[in-house]
């Protein structure tokens with residue numbers, strides 16, 4: 001089947017974006033607003049920061065709204081045109097609407113959430129300037145959902161998806177982690193998004209790097225092959241070189257970062273932890289860089305250094321040895337380039 005390149009969806013027009021030594025421009029930031037969560041998904045990587053379990057109350061170490069906005073204003077100077085808010089559960093932040101409202105207008109603003117707090121807040125988020133939302137929904141089955149998320153909030157999540165659609169936060173991407181516990185629900189989800197306007201599906205390959213349990217992984221190539229057979233059309237997204245399959249009018253995107261050098265070679269995002277550390281790669285915790293007291297000058301310095309030190313995880317930070325297995329490139333063991341935290 002013909003695969004068509006997609007129009008640039010990653011804002012690589014003349015933005016003045018910084019590039020790393022591997023020619024990867026950074027045009028997006030992904031900000032964790034908290035590492036607290038009301039779910040306890042069995043697979044959760046928490047954006048590479050460890051366990052989400054713990055108290056639900058706001059914590060002192062979280063960046064304030066002012067700090068988040070200052071950071072966004074600074075990286076806007078560097079051509080960043082996409083801001084993604086995530087967590088933990090970002091909707092546990094009562095000031096999310098304020099943060100979204102104060103996000104620079106030049107940025108496409110989106111949110112990844114478990115959906116439970118969207119009823120009652122989706123409208124206000126839309127009014128504040130949020131453009132779209134990704135909602136995690138791993139199955140169309142309340143029992144499987146409860147087993148995976150350790151929560152009984154299935155109906156509430158469905159209400160959240162409806163609230164987002166009603167508020168015009170579309171397309172709503174349903175995020176489904178594909179692993180042993182969900183593989184049997186992929187087909188249902190594919191037809192679910194085909195039948196429901198405004199929905200898209202994002203099938204995320206289970207990443208065992210930070211969570212352990214490699215035995216839960218399934219071969220994502222099988223899902224690609226099945227979709228390629230039934231798809232009317234296939235596109236490539238510039239971000240991460242992700243594939244998008246169109247089935248009966250529904251769009252299904254596969255996020256397959258595990259041992260995927262092409263994915264890392266097309267990675268143009270810097271992450272920020274809820275505590276205000278810059279992070280060049282989801283899978284690493286040895287490249288965290290504090291932004292000090294978050295003065296504009298400190299943010300600029302830390303951001304420039306972070307971009308300059310980014311390396312593709314698969315293919316450079318990890319390299320294949322003689323037996324074809326990935327191991328840490330000696331360069332990054334001998335000369336760590338950053339302050340290490342946790």
Ligand SMILES: Nc1nc2c(ncn2[C@@H]2O[C@H](COP(=O)(O)OP(=O)(O)OP(=O)(O)O)[C@@H](O)[C@H]2O)c(=O)[nH]1
Pocket residue numbers: 084086110112134173175202204207255257267269282283
């Ligand atoms: N390894 C790796 N995984 C990623 C990366 N970006 C996204 N993912 C995986 O995909 C999950 C879902 O991403 P989302 O926050 O919903 O958004 P997205 O797909 O990155 O972005 P949009 O499709 O533009 O909304 C993440 O939590 C990761 O598990 C990345 O740069 N590296």
Ligand SMILES: C[S@@+](CC[C@H](N)C(=O)[O-])C[C@H]1O[C@@H](n2cnc3c(N)ncnc32)[C@H](O)[C@@H]1O
Pocket residue numbers: 037043044045046047086087088089090112113114134135136175176177204205206207208211
């Ligand atoms: C860490 S959550 C944070 C936002 C929000 N709490 C949510 O669940 O959507 C962001 C995304 O990461 C995905 N995710 C978490 N752990 C993962 C893993 N081990 N492998 C692949 N994706 C994972 C989740 O499914 C979710 O879509």
Ligand code: SF4
Pocket residue numbers: 037038039040041044045046052087088089114136149
């Ligand atoms: S809802 Fe999101 S942050 Fe919370 S445990 Fe699940 S994947 Fe992790």
Ligand code: SF4
Pocket residue numbers: 240257263264265267268280281282283311312313314
């Ligand atoms: S370098 Fe690879 S693993 Fe790291 S954040 Fe980018 S795509 Fe993910």
